[in-house]
Every structure is written in structure tokens, then in C-alpha cells.
Amino acid sequence: MESNTSNPLLDLTGLPRFAHIRPEHVLPALDRILAENRARREQLLSATADYTWENLAGPLEDMQERMSRVWSPVSHLNAVVNSDALRAVYNEGVPKLTDYGTELAQDERLYAAYKAIAARADFAKLAPAQQKIVQNALRDFRLAGAELPAQEKARFKEIQMELSVLGSRFSENVLDATQAWSLHLTDDADVAGVPPTALALARQAAQAAGKPGYLFSLEAPSYIAFMTYADNRALRRQMYEAYVTRASDRGPNAGRFDNGPLINRILELRTEAARLLGFANYAEYALQTRMAKSVPQVMEFLHELAKQSRPAAQRDLAELKEYVRTEHGVAELEPWDIGYYSEKLQAHRYAFSQEDVRPYFPETRVVPGMFEVVKRLYGLDIRRVEGVETWHPDVRFYEIRDESGEVRGRFYTDLYARANKRGGAWMDECINRRRRDDGVQVPVAYLVCNFAPPVAGKPALFTHDEVNTLFHEFGHGLHHMLTKVDYLGVAGINGVAWDAVELPSQFMENWCWEREALMLLSGHHETNEPLPEALYKKMIAAKNFQSGMQFVRQLEFSLFDMRLHSDFDPKGVKTVQQMLDEVRAEVAVITPPPFNRFQTSFSHIFAGGYAAGYYSYKWAEVLSADAFSKFEENGVFDRRTGREFMQNILEQGGVREPMELFVKFRGREPRIEPLLRQSGLAA
Numbered sequence: 001m002e003s004n005t006s007n008p009l010l011d012l013t014g015l016p017r018f019a020h021i022r023p024e025h026v027l028p029a030l031d032r033i034l035a036e037n038r039a040r041r042e043q044l045l046s047a048t049a050d051y052t053w054e055n056l057a058g059p060l061e062d063m064q065e066r067m068s069r070v071w072s073p074v075s076h077l078n079a080v081v082n083s084d085a086l087r088a089v090y091n092e093g094v095p096k097l098t099d100y101g102t103e104l105a106q107d108e109r110l111y112a113a114y115k116a117i118a119a120r121a122d123f124a125k126l127a128p129a130q131q132k133i134v135q136n137a138l139r140d141f142r143l144a145g146a147e148l149p150a151q152e153k154a155r156f157k158e159i160q161m162e163l164s165v166l167g168s169r170f171s172e173n174v175l176d177a178t179q180a181w182s183l184h185l186t187d188d189a190d191v192a193g194v195p196p197t198a199l200a201l202a203r204q205a206a207q208a209a210g211k212p213g214y215l216f217s218l219e220a221p222s223y224i225a226f227m228t229y230a231d232n233r234a235l236r237r238q239m240y241e242a243y244v245t246r247a248s249d250r251g252p253n254a255g256r257f258d259n260g261p262l263i264n265r266i267l268e269l270r271t272e273a274a275r276l277l278g279f280a281n282y283a284e285y286a287l288q289t290r291m292a293k294s295v296p297q298v299m300e301f302l303h304e305l306a307k308q309s310r311p312a313a314q315r316d317l318a319e320l321k322e323y324v325r326t327e328h329g330v331a332e333l334e335p336w337d338i339g340y341y342s343e344k345l346q347a348h349r350y351a352f353s354q355e356d357v358r359p360y361f362p363e364t365r366v367v368p369g370m371f372e373v374v375k376r377l378y379g380l381d382i383r384r385v386e387g388v389e390t391w392h393p394d395v396r397f398y399e400i401r402d403e404s405g406e407v408r409g410r411f412y413t414d415l416y417a418r419a420n421k422r423g424g425a426w427m428d429e430c431i432n433r434r435r436r437d438d439g440v441q442v443p444v445a446y447l448v449c450n451f452a453p454p455v456a457g458k459p460a461l462f463t464h465d466e467v468n469t470l471f472h473e474f475g476h477g478l479h480h481m482l483t484k485v486d487y488l489g490v491a492g493i494n495g496v497a498w499d500a501v502e503l504p505s506q507f508m509e510n511w512c513w514e515r516e517a518l519m520l521l522s523g524h525h526e527t528n529e530p531l532p533e534a535l536y537k538k539m540i541a542a543k544n545f546q547s548g549m550q551f552v553r554q555l556e557f558s559l560f561d562m563r564l565h566s567d568f569d570p571k572g573v574k575t576v577q578q579m580l581d582e583v584r585a586e587v588a589v590i591t592p593p594p595f596n597r598f599q600t601s602f603s604h605i606f607a608g609g610y611a612a613g614y615y616s617y618k619w620a621e622v623l624s625a626d627a628f629s630k631f632e633e634n635g636v637f638d639r640r641t642g643r644e645f646m647q648n649i650l651e652q653g654g655v656r657e658p659m660e661l662f663v664k665f666r667g668r669e670p671r672i673e674p675l676l677r678q679s680g681l682a683a
Contacts, residue, residue, distance in 0.1 A: 007025050007028060007029050007032075008020040008021050008025060009021060009025050009026065009029035009030075009070050009073065009074070010029050010032065010033075010070065012066065012069045012070075015388060015389065015410075015430075015431075015444065016072070016073035016389075016430065017389055018073065018077070018389045018390055018391040019389045019390070019391075020389075021073060021074075021077065023083070023085040023086045023088070023089045024089075026074050026086075026089040026090070026093060027089050027092060027093060029070050030070060030071065030074075030093050030096060030097070031096075033066055033067055033070050034067075034096060034100050036066075037063045037066070037067060037100070038100075040059070040063055041060070041063070041104070041107075041110070044056055044059055044060070045109050045110065045113065050116075051113040051114075051116045051117050052117060052120070053117060053126055053130055053134075056113055056114075056117065057114070057117060057130070057133065057134060057137070061133070061434070061487065061488045061489060064488065064489075065432065065434070065488055067097075067100075068429070068432070069431065071093070071097060072428070072429065072430055072431075073430070074086075074089075074090060074093065075090070075428075076391075076428060076430070076446055077391055078090040079421070079422040079448070080391060080392070080414055080421050080422070080448060081391050081392065081420055081421065082175065082420040082421070082422070083420065087172065090168070091165070091168055091169075091172075094164050094165065094168050095161050095164055095165055097164070098160050098161050098163075098164035099157070099161055101160075102144060102145075102156070102157040102160045102161070103157070105140060105141060105144030105145070105146060106141075106144055106145055106146050106148075106153050106156070106157065107146070108146060110141075111138075111141040111146040111147075114134055114137050114138055114141065115138065117134055118134050118135070118138060127486075127487070128655050128656075129485050129486065129487040129489075129490050129491075129653070129655045130487055132489075132490050132495065132654065132655050132656075133487055133489035133490055133495070136489065136490070136495055136654075137489075139288070139289070142277075143277065143285070143288055143289070144156070145157070145276065145277060148276060148277070152276050155272075155276065156273060156276050156277075159269045159272060159273045159276075160273070162265075162269055163266065163269050163270070163273075166262050166265060166266050166269075167266070167606065167607040168607070169262060170247075170259050170262050170263075170266070170603065170606045170607040171422070171603055171607040171608075173247040173257040173258070173259050173262070173600075174246060174247050174257075174259070174423075174600075174601045174603055174607075175422055175423075176247075176257050177218075177246040177247040177253060177256070177257040177601070178217075178218045178219065178246055178423060179217075179218075179419065179420075180253050180256070180257070181217075181218055181242045181246075181252055181253060182205075182215055182216060182217045182218075183215070183216040183217075183226070183235065183238065183239060183242075184206070184211055184213065184214070184215050185202075185213050185214045185215075185216070185235075186212055186213035186214070187213075189232075190230075190232055190235060191214055191230065191232075192230070192231045192232065193229045193230050193231035193232075194225060194226060194229045194230050195225065195229055195355045195358075197225075197355075197358060197452060197455065197461055198221070198222070198225030198226070198229070198452070199214065200455040200456055201221060201222060201225075201452050201453075201455055202214035202215055202216050202222065204455055205217065205222070216239065218239075218242060218243050218246065219417045219423060219450065220417065220423055220424070220450050221417050221450065221451060221452040222417075223239065223243055224339075226239050227239060227240065227243075227336065227339045227340065228339045228340060228343045228354075229340070229343065229355075230340070233336070233337070233340075236336040236337070236340060237334070237336045239336070240335060240336035241336075241595060244335075244592065244595070244596045244597060244598060245595060245596070245597050245600075246597075246600065246601045247259040247597075247600045247601050248260060248597035248600040248601075249597070250595045250597055251595065251597075258600070259599075259600040259601070259606070260576075260597075260600055262606070263576055263599060263600065263606060264570050264576065265570075266606055267282075267564060267565075267568065267570040267576075268570040268571065270282040270565065270611065271569075271570060273285070281295070281565060281566045281567070282565040282566075282611065282612055283295045283298075283562055283565040283566035283612040284566070285612075286565065286611060286612035286613060287612065289497060289498065290497050290498055290499045290613070290616075291497040291499045291500050291619070291657075291658050291659060292499055292615070292619065295562065295566045298562055298615050298619075299559075299562060299566075301615065301618075301619065302555055302558050302559050302562065302615055302618070304672075305551070305555055305618060305672075306552065306555050306559075306586075306587045308672075308676055308681055308682070309548050309551040309552055309555070309679075309681055310548070310552055310587060310589070311548070312547070312548025312551070312680075312681050313548035313549045313551065313552040313589045314548070314589050315548065316546045316547075316548045316549040316589070317549060317589045317590065319345070320333065320338070320341060320342060320345055320546075321333050323341070323344075323345045323348065324337070324341045324345075327344075327348070328341065328344070334593075335590060335592050335593060335596070338590065342545075342546060346542055346545050349542075349545070350538050350541045350542040350545065351538055352535075352538035352539055352541070352542045354463040354464060354465060355463070356535060356538075357463065357464050357522075357531065357535060357539060358461045358462065358463050359461060359524050359525055359526070360522040360523065360524050360525075360529075360530070360531045360535070361461060361462040361463070361464065361466075361467055361521065361522055362458075362459040362460065362461055362462075362523065362524075362525035363415065363451075363454075363459050363460040363461075363462065364459045364523075364525070365521060365522060365523040365525075365528075366462055366467055366470065366521050366522075367413070367470075369517075369520040369521035369522070370470065370471060370474060370521065371398075372520045373511050373517050373520060373521070374474075374478070376637045376639070376642075377637065377639070377642035377645075377646075378402075378482075378642050378643070378646045378650075379402065379403045379639070379642075379643075380400050380401065380402055380403075380408065380482075381400070381401045381402075382398050382399070382400050382401075383398065383399055383401075384396060384397065384398050385397045385398060385399050385410070388412075390412065391414075392414060392418075394414060394415070394416050394418075394453070395412055395413065395414045396412070396413045397410065397411070397412050397413075398410065398411055398413070400481060400482075407442050408442070408443075408481060408482055409433075409442060409443050409444070409445065409477075409478075409480070409481025409482065410442060410443075410444045410445075410481075411444060411445040411446070411447055411477055411481065412430070412444075412445070412446050412447065413447045413448075413449075414446070414447070414448045414449070415447075415448075415449045415451050415460065415470070416449075416450070416451055416452070416453035416454075416460065417450035417451065417452065417453070418453070421450065423450055424450060424603075425448060425449040425450060425469050425470075425472070425473050426446075426448050426473065426476075427445055427446065427447055427448070427473045427474075427476035427477045427480065427505075428445070428446045428448070429443070429444075429445060429446075429480055429492065429493070430444040430445060430446055431443055431444040432480075432488050432491055432492060432494065433481075433483050433485065433486070433488075433491045433492060434486060434487060434488045434491060435486035435487075440486070443480055443481045443483065443491070443492055444481075445476075445477040445480050445481055447473050447474060447477050448473070449466070449469060449470060449473065451466050451469075451470075458525055459525055461525060464512065464539060467512050467521065468509050468512045471508040471509050471511065471512050472505045472506065472508060472509050473505065474508060475504040475505035475506070475507055475508030475509070476493070476501075476504065476505045478504060478508070478650055479492060479493050479496075479501070479504040479505070479649075479650055480492040480493050482646060482650040482651055483650070483651055483652070483653045484651040484652075484653075485651075485652070485653035485654075485655055489654075490653045490654035490655050491653045491654075492653055493653075493654075494653065494654055495653065495654025495655075496653065496654040496658065497654075497657075497658050498609075498610075498613050498616055499613065499615065499616035499619045499620060500616075500619075500620060500623065500658035500662075501616070501620070502616055502617055502619075502620030502621075502624075503620045503623045503624050503627065503649065503658070503662075504624075504649060504650060505620075506617075506620055506621050506623075506624035506625075507623075507624040507627055507628060507645075509624075510624070510628040510631070510636075511636065513540065513543065514636045515536060516636060516637060517636065517637075518530070518531050518536060519531075543680070544679060544680025547679045547680045547681065548681065549589060549590070551679060551681065552587050552588060552589060553588070554617060554618055555587050555618065556583055556584060556587050556588050557602070557604075557614050558614045558615040558617070558618060559583045559586070559587060560579065560580050560583045560599075560614075561602075561604075561605045561610070561611070561612060561613070561614040561615070562612060562614075562615060563579060563582075563583060564576065564579060564605075565611060565612040566612070576599055577597075577599070580598070580599055621675050622670055622671075622672055622674075622675045623658075623662060623670050625674040625675035625677075625678045626666060626670045626671055626674045626675070627645065627649075627662070627665065627666060628674070628678075629674040630665070630666060644665055645665060648661055648664045648665040649661055649662075649665055
């Protein structure tokens, strides 16, 4: 058997040894941990019949943590430096983990042991976090089929295994389809309109591929820049079609990475699993652990928002069409024209473009500025730490200390797009906070984005949208790192209802719009001049430009997700595409072309944990806008309000219900009006 020193994944003494981890380490480490955990569980269950936190629940937390400490770096590397060898062992590991997790969750002896702990006379003397972990465990046993008859229990386990494999394959298909297509251009006329930063990135990509001219890809920085600025309409259409048909039966790689059949199978299995447990549909099952309590409640929430926002979206589109017709002589506005002409209309109306502000948001100002915002709000000091092992030269590592000098958290940043890195932006857990005999284990986070890297000797330059994204992910990171909870199962974001977990992230975005904060965040990369007042005013004036259209787009995704998981029959005559078309007819204002296959790259709900949960973004936006309104009343850098938010929300983890925490901070239940006002949809 491998020693802890020979396999870096088994060395849990400090941070992951990223420079030493190889694909061949993964399965031996995983197999060993699984074997040790299974043996330890048997030992714990047979050692006594008088179960307590100390002799069962606590040791199980230890086992769970060892497992996550081994798998977290593997899962992370698979997302940020994907390779064939790593992918192969990752895909072999996922079913093993699922098998183990379901086996644990269906263990009747373990279930009975947790019931016994909850029934003890001294249960009420446990810390609130310990009590909550036991209560959550009892709920999760039921939701994992622990009370099912043997045959149905086995079937439920089979379903979970297959779903884990399908989710992983879905994600890979999207990554492969994104990387399989590019647009190679050598004529400068073809790239007319594209800003210098995007051109430099495309030139750099072409050089790396040993080609002349420019190479545009479906990675976000490249795709968005081309679709927003390229004057060549035919090439925009080509780019659009490649993007919206990724991993589908249509487009330039039709059928090659097709996620269509996977979607149907995933929905079939989710429905079957939910029905085995006595739920009418998967959405009902998923809502058992959420702040929202029923499908009708979520649907009513989404329809109310649609009623408030659709008229504004219709006005947005009518204005755009009129502008395009009168100013550009274009009679028919196509989907590949929307971003391009919207940018032109925004510049026409507000004399503002995202590219105008990019020079003022170099990474060298934005990142320290964001840390200063956090310092003013919460009294935290964030410093870079050198000499830490990472997975790529672009990665940075930081430490957060509070006013007493205590280290509250550490985190890695990996901010630039590159080949073999999953698209999008996210925060993930590396190490969780917990109290040990020798003191507190400091939480560690991964903060990942996909921004354009530094080009031609300049620092990376961000658009204001990208600054928002960075703040959003850092909000998640603070929620993970600032927890004061000493027990793993409800520390940080653990045990937090899925529809409340976006509150701290969306809340952080508010400071990206505040003048006082922007003075800290901005500085021209050549002159260091902060964002000029005139440009700031234009940016604020343009803040809610087309917010109606953006609002209904999110509602379209949310309603599609909720309906797929509540009233769609995967074995029925209606197709997934028809369901999406129905939702669009109800809320959307833009009708995509028939070849659009948005659903085949909708990783959030088919591979990313947001199944029957995409509504959470809007749900949490209501919470965050209302929470921020308290700062608007007291001052955006009011330390007392900042301390109250940190103590009542960020430090609390999943110990208490999110509504209880929100009311404690805000003094009342959330209201929808601040979000409508913030989005320009209400006075």
C-alpha cells in the first residue's frame, strides 16, 4: 500500500501539493481512502450500541473530510488543467465516490444510529451546529432512500451511479465542443470593429497555434468580443451558430459531442429517483433542502417577476429594432445581431461602451481595490503569500486576517481563460473550517474566472462586467472562508440552502457600482488616473440598459429548468425542445432560430448542481438587493452594518435557516421592491 509521502494526494498535512500530483496518483489514493473509511465505519458501528456525537457523528465528519481533501484537488485539476489522462482517472473515480456516498446514505444501521443520537436525553446539550448536522443527516438519509425496501434501495443507488457518470460526460462534451471549433481569419477587413485587446488575444492564440492572422474561439472572452464588435455580419452568424449548437445534433460539429440523448436519460433517471421516494417529480424532491418550499411557490415567484419585467423587455427590444432600422437600415434583426447592435445603441444613447472602461480596470488595481473594499466593510486584511505550490504559473495565493491578526481564510486565484480549462467562473472549496484539538483549521478556497490574460506587456484589463464577476465569486469565497462555525457539515457554504447560497455573491456585486468603491478599484493602466467622473456617469446611466431583456432571459432559464423537472415527461411525446419553445413563448421576447440548441450546453442544470434550482439566482437577487438597501440607508462603507452582515450572514454557515438569518440582519422578511428598483423596473 502506498505511503502518505509517496502519494501527494494522501498528504493532508497542509495545502494540496499541486506541483506533484499526477494522474497515476488519483485512483490509488481514492481506493485507499474508500477502503479505510469503510473499515472505520464498520468499526464505529460495531464498537457500541450507545451512539453519541463523540463515538459516531464526530468520527464520521473526520472521514468525510479526509475524502473531500483527497478528491477536491483532483476535481479542481480536472476543471482547470484538463488532460486525457486526468479525465480518464477522474471519470473512473466519480462512480466510486457516488457508490460510496449512496452506500453511506442508505446504511440502515447508520440511519438508526443517528436516530438514536437525536433521541438521546442530552441531545439538546450539543452545540447548535452539531444538532443541525444530525438533523440534516436524518433528512438526507430519507432523501437517499434509506427507508426504501431492499430492491428499490438498490435501484436508487444504480440511478445515482448512472447520473454521476452522465453529468461528468455532459460537462466533457461541452468542453470538447467548445474547443473543437475556432474561426481563423487572415484578412484585417474580417476583424473590423473588434477592439485592440480582443485582437491582441486572437493574434496571440493564432501564434500559439502556429498560424498567421487571428484565431477566435468559443471561449467567453473571445466569443463575446467578436459577437459584440465584429462588423462582419456573416462571420457573426457563423460564430453564433457554432456557439449555440455546441454539443448538439446541429451546427458545424453536428452529432459529434451530442448531449441531446444524455439530457433525456438524465431527466428520466431523476424522475424515477424522485418517484421511488414518493415525490411526484424531481423538483418536489430537490426543494426538500431549499428555502422555497414548493413548486407552486417557485412558479408563482417566477411568474410575478415575469409580469413585472416582460413589458420592459418588450420595450427594450422595440427600441433596439427601431434604432437598427432607422440608423443602420437593417430591416430584420437576427439573434447574431443583438449583441452587436445593442452595443451600438448603448454607445449612441449613453456614449458608453464596456471597452471604454477596460483601460481603467487593470487587474493590478481591481484585485487590490476589491481587497480594500472588504477591509473597509469587515476590517479584514488580505495579503499575497509567495512560494505556494500551484497548478499554473498564473495562479496567485492570498491570506485573510482579521483585526486581531487571526488568519480567517486563504485562497487561490486563477483568473485567465486558457486551453483545457472549463469555461465560466466559480468558487470551490479546497479545505473547510473546523475546530481540531490543536486549534482551528483555516478554510481555503479556489477562485476561478476566465478573463482575457495580459497581452503585449500590459496587465490584464477587465471590462466592468468582468469586475462584477470577480466580486461575485469573491462573495462566495468570503462565505466559505469567514465562517465561525467549528463543525464541517454546516461550516461556510455547507448545509446552506441552495437558493440562499447566492446571497453573499450577488450582494458583493453592489460595490462595483458605487463611486466610493470604484475610486479604489480603478486606475488607468498607463496613467493610474481613476475612472473619470464623466465616464462613471455614463456607466451608471447605462447600468440598466436592456435590463428588461436580461431579466426575462434569466426567467426563461429558470422556468425551463423548473418545468423540465416538474411537469415534463421524458418518455412522453413532447420533446425537451418543445418544452423550451413553450417557455419562450410565455416569457421570452427574442425567438432564437430553429437550429439553436441552448439546452445541450446548459451545464448548470445537467452537470452543475442547479437542477430545479436555477431560480435560485433570482431568489437570491431579491435577498441581496434588499440586504444592500440597508447599506444604502446607512452608508455603503458603514462599518457597523458591515459587521452585522458579516456576523449574521457570512459567519453563520448552515447552522440556522436562511430566512431566520436574513430577518436577524434586516429586521424583517425580504421584499421584492429593492430588486425591481435596482434593475430599473420600478421607480
